[in-house]
Amino acid sequence: MSLSKTEKIWHNGKFIRWDDANIHVLSHVVNYGSGVFEGIRCYHTEQGPAIFRLREHMQRLLNSAHIYRMDPKFSVDELSKAALELVQANKVDACYVRPLIFRGYGDVGVDPTTCPIEVYLACWEWGKYLGEEAIRSGIDVCVSSWNRPAPNTLPQMAKAVANYMNSQLIKMEAKSNGYAEGIALDVNGYVSEGSGENIFVLMIDSLITPPLANSSLPGITRNSIVTICHDLGIPVAEQTIQREALYIADEVFFTGTAAEITPVRSVDHIKVGAGTRGPVTKRIQDDFFAITSGKKPDRHGWLSPVGAPANAPALR
Numbered sequence: 142m143s144l145s146k147t148e149k150i151w152h153n154g155k156f157i158r159w160d161d162a163n164i165h166v167l168s169h170v171v172n173y174g175s176g177v178f179e180g181i182r183c184y185h186t187e188q189g190p191a192i193f194r195l196r197e198h199m200q201r202l203l204n205s206a207h208i209y210r211m212d213p214k215f216s217v218d219e220l221s222k223a224a225l226e227l228v229q230a231n232k233v234d235a236c237y238v239r240p241l242i243f244r245g246y247g248d249v250g251v252d253p254t255t256c257p258i259e260v261y262l263a264c265w266e267w268g269k270y271l272g273e274e275a276i277r278s279g280i281d282v283c284v285s286s287w288n289r290p291a292p293n294t295l296p297q298m299a300k301a302v303a304n305y306m307n308s309q310l311i312k313m314e315a316k317s318n319g320y321a322e323g324i325a326l327d328v329n330g331y332v333s334e335g336s337g338e339n340i341f342v343l344m345i346d347s348l349i350t351p352p353l354a355n356s357s358l359p360g361i362t363r364n365s366i367v368t369i370c371h372d373l374g375i376p377v378a379e380q381t382i383q384r385e386a387l388y389i390a391d392e393v394f395f396t397g398t399a400a401e402i403t404p405v406r407s408v409d410h411i412k413v414g415a416g417t418r419g420p421v422t423k424r425i426q427d428d429f430f431a432i433t434s435g436k437k438p439d440r441h442g443w444l445s446p447v448g449a450p451a452n453a454p455a456l457r
């Protein structure tokens with residue numbers, strides 16, 4: 142993810158210059174990983190930029206903060222409004238929006254409660270995470286030797302900064318072995334998710350995705366794909382998935398804000414289906430990208446147009 146600087150960053154209710162968004166090295170988050178965050182896409186549409194599922198992302202951000210007893214003192218509405226203003230102020234079109242809440246500078250003990258809560262929103266222009274070609278032809282992935290954290294260790298319903306130390310192990314191992322991405326199993330050996338993506342598996346005309354209790358993040362793209370499947374009449378269910386199901390599946394794909402819908406064409410060098418993007422994956426992609434580009438009506442109110450109030454009706 143290359144970073145192309147924009148002009149402004151939102152900090153605790155005010156805009157500051159990009160270069161002034163600095164923190165002290167002894168901030169609690171730097172030492173103990175005490176932060177939660179979001180990744181949100183703002184899509185280009187003919188009517189102007191529009192942020193995808195903005196309120197759902199801000200709600201998940203506040204849920205993550207709540208799990209870690211952080212009170213940022215901003216509501217979903219206020220954060221959503223700030224994100225729309227940020228994209229507008231930076232005069233960007235398609236971009237990535239990164240909200241962050243963390244424990245700042247104050248104390249260096251493990252107890253974080255005396256440290257201030259800092260809230261930042263940044264955005265920058267950004268293309269496809271795994272590449273355009275990946276969206277069309279799929280990627281080669283492996284099952285990681287790293288598991289997702291067990292339940293009641295690091296909570297996986299929180300999108301916490303610290304969880305991404307585990308994601309980094311998965312990603313670095315996969316890349317150093319020549320794969321684009323790794324799939325992590327949970328503590329019991331069941332399929333969980335990618336380092337930064339949820340996973341769907343097509344078996345005998347039905348799509349399945351692991352339940353959240355298999356240590357997967359409550360992905361907002363995952364939720365959107367389930368909704369699209371209902372619309373398209375594609376059977377979809379949450380179901381525990383064994384590792385070997387990945388090898389005999391007809392289709393496998395990742396979902397996520399960054400990965401969008403990325404087909405998986407092989408797992409551990411074993412071809413998935415025909416070894417290329419499958420027809421069900423393509424049907425879902427076509428609908429998803431038609432909605433996010435504004436080419437199809439936004440039938441679920443998923444897009445918040447930049448330049449309109451946060452609670453304005455979605456694009457139709």
Ligand SMILES: Cc1ncc(COP(=O)(O)O)c(C=O)c1O
Nearest residue numbers: 337338339358360361362397398
């Ligand atoms: C570990 C992990 N799982 C799943 C996802 C997909 O979630 P979403 O669709 O909300 O981006 C992400 C990305 O945020 C992630 O980091």
